Amino acid sequence: MDGSRNPMIHKDIFGEKTVKDIGKDNDKREEPVGSGNYTVQGRADDILVHMSGEKTNPLPIELAIQQCPIVEHAVVLGHQRLHCSVLIELNSKEASKLEHSQIEKQILTAVENANTNAPAHSHIAPALIKILPLDKHLPVTNKGNILRKQVYNEYHSEIEQIYEQFLNQSNFDSNIPHDNQQKSWTKKNICDYLQETVAEILHKPIENFNDHSQSLYHLSLDSLSTLQLRNKLCQKFGFLDQNIIFEFPTIDALTDQLFAIVNNQQPRQSDDPQHYQQTEEIIDKYINLMATHTNKKRQVTNSDHLGKRIFLITGANGSLGSQTLLQLLNKPQVTKIYCLLRGPDAYNRLRADMELRKQDTAVLDDKRRIIILSTNFDDDQLGQTTNIYQQLQREVTDIIHSAWKMDFNLTINDFDRECLKGLYQLLKLAATSLSEVPMHFHFISSVSAAGSVVIDKVKEEPLSRQKGIALPNGYGQSKYAAEHICWAAMNHWSVPVDIYRFGQISGDSETGVWNTREMISLMICVGCGEMGMLPEDGEQINWIPVNYGAACLVDIAINSSTRTTPPSERVHHIQNPYVITWSQLIKYLKSAGLHFKVVPTEEWIHQLLGNPKNPAYSLAAFFEKTFADGKICHIGQFSLEKTIRRTAILQNCPPIGQQLIQRYIKYWLEVGSLKATDS
Template sequence: MTYEEVDRITTNLACDWVEEGKCSGVVSYINHQSVNFLITLMAMVKSRAVLFAISPRNSEAAIADLLEKTQSKMLFVPSKYKIVAQNAVAKVEEANMTIIPPYDFESLLKKPLNPRYAKILDISFSKEDLEKEALIIHTSGTTGFPKPIYLSNRYLLNVAGTFSRYKEQNPRVDILCQEDVFFSPAPLFHVSGLLNLFTTIVAGASFVFVENPIPSQTEIDHAFRHNKCTVMGALPFTLEEMVTYLKEKNDFSTVRHLKYILVGGALLKHEIFLWFKKNNVAVRSVYGSTETGVSMLGNMELDAENVSSLRSIYYDCDDKSYIAFEKLSEGSIHMYIRAGSPNLAIGVSNRPDGGFSSNDLFEEDPDALGYYNYLGRRDDILVMKNGEKTNPIPMENTIRQSPMVKQVAILGEGQQCTAALIQINTEYSMDYSPEEIILNIHQAVEQANIECPSHSIILPQMVKIIPFNKFLPVNDKGSLKRKMTEKAYEDTLKKMYKDFMEGPSSAVSSNRDGGIISSSSWSSQQIQSFLIENVAKILRLPESDLHDTSLSVFDLGLNSLTSIQLRNIIAAHFGSLPQSFVFQHPSVLSMKEALMSNRFDDVSKLNEKRYKQTQELAKSYIERAEKDFSVATNEYAAGKKKGSISLNYVKSAFSKRSVPGPKTTKLGRLRSLLTKRKNAYEKKDNVVMLSGATGSLGAFILRDLLKDPTVKKVYCLVRGSESDLFGRLETSFAFRNLDLSLLNSERVEALPMKLAEPYLGLTKERYDQLKDEVTIVQHCAWLLDFNMTIDHYDKECISPFYNLLKFAYRRNNPMHVHFISSVSASASLGSVVKEVPLPFDSHVTAPMGYAHSKFVCEILLNYLTKEKNFPCYIERVGQVSGDSKSGIWNTTEQVPIMFVSGGSLMHKMPRLSSKVDW
């Protein structure tokens, strides 16, 4: 459609709606991004009603809340959203709903302009109209129900003039002109969607809509080709998907026709900006928010080097930017908008001077004066002991919905789990018994648990109702002062965590009538029923799912956090239990047997049992291998050098990165051995299959493989979503400051890691192709959990590895298999460990499932090498530390190593008040 046609259609619709009395006050509209949304928006603006654009992703309750907050009595919806809209409207007094069918554009285009439009519509505008409400959009509602934000005509005109303003400041740059075609999947209920549409209109350019509100990369490519698009507006996740798509297709013809891709809405990794730049695509940042409009743009010069940083585009009459920054104690800077900024929404000021604090963090671009890099939100994020992050705000909001709760604090920085301190609403709770109050509180906590990640759940033992005469400290706005709360309740929290981790020391049980009974009198069936009932409760599973009592509860979903919860429940009935009880007895059957025999405290007997299991498991794999593998003909062994590789990549990856364990030799012998072999490995058509490429060691091995000219191709087995496999490689490289350009090659390909499945989770054709093509298997991936037993490791690691060995085996010239083992597999051999195959005695290992699993694999590989002529190599590694250049290291591993090494070697300990982190 042309501008004239859109103008005529929307004017006619506005006239119809005004005459029908549908355009008074605030009119709400729910729809996804479409040309229908454009037509409705333009018609409603012409009617002079205030349109409230509501996202269709909102719940019924959220929509009803928004209607009430804005006093909107009319809701326009397409039939697609009829049900949710109907239910929402039913909750709002005097609210009505109008179904808008898809527009019949063929008929609308034939209809002439309403001759009475100038009398029906108010088309006179004055200076006073600038500050009037014209449009309402809402926040995302990440911490509760969305909040409506009122936008004035002035605000919208500034959004529309964003690129024009930039051109006034940079006359050489034309972001948009009449010949451009703008493709934007951003919805019109977001500022980014309004920016893309309105700037297109100002430039007189063309605008492309797609039918799918979240278009696939194939649909985007189709739109580019058929509409000759020159500018695109995108969210970060769209560009992340585009990188993968373009790499797979290896066809950049459509994106290279784009003058710009404008990205905003969230943080996009700097490496992706650089990747597009390398491929001659200009990706630039746009920063804005519902409250502040569009406030910053990237450097729009096409030859700019600072492709990801931003600068202000709004200045006052004294040429002073309306954007200001204030430094924070942690080193980053917080951005706020000064009072008087022309692009602030109505009534959003949250600073005493009338300005607006964005809650967004930036850092100065060291290479571009006046430009800033966006870092993310300044939120109350808790970093847990295991490195996981918890956002307590939504959880606190959910719990506070209970009328029993006056205030709540979710805490847990640096802890194993979260804890909740509850301040009771005494005025409301006076009419309830203590049992009813407690029940209500736990129901509110349970509702918060449903909505949060599994690592953030609040266990019943970690909920504390503070005394009625105490309170949780809040600021003038009623927001919790978290640090002050932690300090005020420090002793309470310490006791909560101590009791949780250590569990009850004595057993007290009661029957259904409240009488005290002894668990020592329970029958085998009673113990089993007790265990099944409580495992099912913790995992939120029906008890019928636990009919097979030999299943590992970890396979059913138990984790390290809920295992402590289960242990504490059992200990409350059976007395003190070791912290590793559930790990050592991971099934209902084994827990029942341990409780009946009362042998769980005998560590030496338990260790001996695991050693015996390990010995038997190693023997069983050798028996399997004897049948599954025949003796191979290995031409390399005969001196023909086929299918081998220089092992420099292993040597290089280990170099200056391993902290040797106290009972092993240094890696110098391994390096020496690899050097001796070097000259034998000269074939230049090696294809490597690498697992664990996103880990600390695997990432460096991948880097060195890609630097090795003898390597033709590397297939990386990666866990996770199949749409983000390559993205995980890029993230790993970026985190470790490795050269991302190495990944921009057809020599590396990411495959899903599904070793336990038939054909490794691949099609038979793909499996056979790789089996014929691959010459080297480097297996680094392994579960790192020192609590798990050999049973768990057999299922999760050893059995899948055996499948990988079957893949690597060929009767003629089998692949060369490299296995990353551990010094823990030989930890009991003494202070000096010879670099020879381990003796067939599991007692040489450290007493833990991780070490046992490595031992089993070493024994198996030694057998295959000696008896089946299958070339297998074992690289036995100690602690992998930060590399010698960037020092990047997993902070959960570096701290104990630094303390142990510092104490034993330097006889010094750090005096720090902050977290140990480099």
């Protein structure tokens, strides 16, 4: 049997192996204690940190795939990549009995089973599966554990080839005949092809997609499957715009677009190209839900929390969330903190994330003060047992909700499914508090919720319902929608709400740790490193170091106690009050010893878009919009006067200067994200 072919296989995860079946060398943790539910733990250096900033624990995925009898070993990869991939070593005795097509089928099934219980961002696409030839073996210890670093060294070329082929599937060579040139497409067969292809990619019955007017994102299409679908469409119809599926997310709309393309007609423009109308409809959907459940409304009083405060926080594994956790622990009146994290293995992932950020993980050992819970934001009880959910209703005094997907390529429909539904469930928890004092809801918003310069200067107060206020991307629109949903909860359910609009958050001012997959840090690392150039035009710099941003948030949250405070006093803008120019930042970077050219913005974006292997290519569509026509799309100004009065910490925030930039650069060089050039 020739095992040298590189099959294109597809998605899903964990089989039926119980925790008792897992090898003795794998740690197990009961979550929560006493529940009888266990998660597989791995070392911090096992965790894969993707370019999006999301993280994958490869161990349970590998264990699931290895349940297949023809698999000897599997290693999941994806560190500093957009998506996960997998190398599979076959069991030569079992595999040699089968034809290659049978092997591919079994491997595909194993990976599909694995994807089923994995987070969406950890799914493995067919084109990212590599079956090794029978004479190839993955390096393992005497106990059979994968030597991950040796895998990267020994199979570097194979790994690079997997990702390069996947990224270049959509490249179209006009000299090679393709289906667009070989057959006459009708609207019907385009529509049929789309329905079949989407069903195949999502591994669902074709009948699930009979409603061609329904958004594919409501039917589980995500960023990975969007890329797969676009790749297939490019192979059929030639090169297509990167955002074609985001802009036309239904089979009907896509059919019309593709039919126009194959007939050399002018493709129609989307009726709602920036999705502003969809955003308003989504807001109304949640407001109507709240209006039909008004029994949750309670009497608001002026009572304040007497002494102790118990916080529930989300997103503690994120940069701002982990700093918020540490800041809360410094407050003596905070007696307990519940940390809700998506997916399994919550404790181990949080510890690993804190280690990566050079934070003290010893604080997690205080099990009486910190309780870490795996959560499911789609569930009415947030994935908790009835007893634990009722415990949250009785005990929690404040919710800080900072968990939010950071993907500028997604639409408002994606954020509805991924984030807004969870926001609603958390607001419902606050509304059903069993305490005498209302549960206070602190929502972490963003300046992108009102950053489109429709307003000359955004005040520290609720936004009006006005199309075009938010930035024209799903992230900004989701924050705009979330703010209005929060105010609706205050109106219909009497939930005390405070909104914190954050500007650009930079790295820790003390350690220099700055997530290298965030837009700004990625732009600097790639621009000053691999590309050797930065654009001449950029936003004014009012970054706030994450430790100062979290300190401002906690200071305001701890002291926001008057329950009848009007909404006009419940909005806070957290960004650095000391602003520097883009050109000043360029000088700081050069003074730090980095060598790069400053080029016209149009040239910079052209160079970025021309290289799919560029680490910043994942944000190509976003950069293309941001630097439209070679000019930066500027964000509006935000008032800070009220927030500065509420917390002295904001006034004392250090400006972005040479010393701080030097600290960030040192960290980026240390972790290998910035590759300094000699000239």
